[in-house]
Amino acid sequence: MDEATQPQTPATESTRGTRKTRVGQVISSGMNKTIVVQTVTRVPHATFGKIVKQKKKFYAHDEESKAKAGDTVRIMETRPLSKLKRWRLVELVQK
Numbered sequence: 508m509d510e511a512t513q514p515q516t517p518a519t520e521s522t523r524g525t526r527k528t529r530v531g532q533v534i535s536s537g538m539n540k541t542i543v544v545q546t547v548t549r550v551p552h553a554t555f556g557k558i559v560k561q562k563k564k565f566y567a568h569d570e571e572s573k574a575k576a577g578d579t580v581r582i583m584e585t586r587p588l589s590k591l592k593r594w595r596l597v598e599l600v601q602k
Contacts, residue, residue: 527584529565530600533574541592542569544582567594578602 531546548561566589567582574580579601582594 528581528597529594530579530581531565533576533578533580534564536569536572536575540569540572542567542574542580542596544580544594565594566591567596568592569596574599575602 529544529546531544533542534545535543544565544567546563546565548563549558550561551557552559565582567580568585568588574596578599581597581600583597584593585595587593588595
């Protein structure tokens with residue numbers, strides 16, 4: 508088949524990149540449809556090389572409010588949903 512007979516994809520259609528996922532522990536579920544997830548990453552210190560823990564909090568959207576404090580969850584990056592929420596709940600890993 509030559510180029511004239513091949514189906515053309517529209518220029519506006521683009522391929523979606525891979526989205527980041529994180530696994531962390533729910534530290535707060537008091538807000539409506541929002542959870543706060545804390546992740547721990549182990550990285551070497553820039554100067555000394557010792558392994559240190561980095562803790563970071565993510566605000567994630569929980570549509571059904573099924574995650575409770577203490578649960579381990581998997582979250583995925585998404586479009587901005589509010590001032591702080593850029594993640595959404597994918598699954599409960601452990602209750």
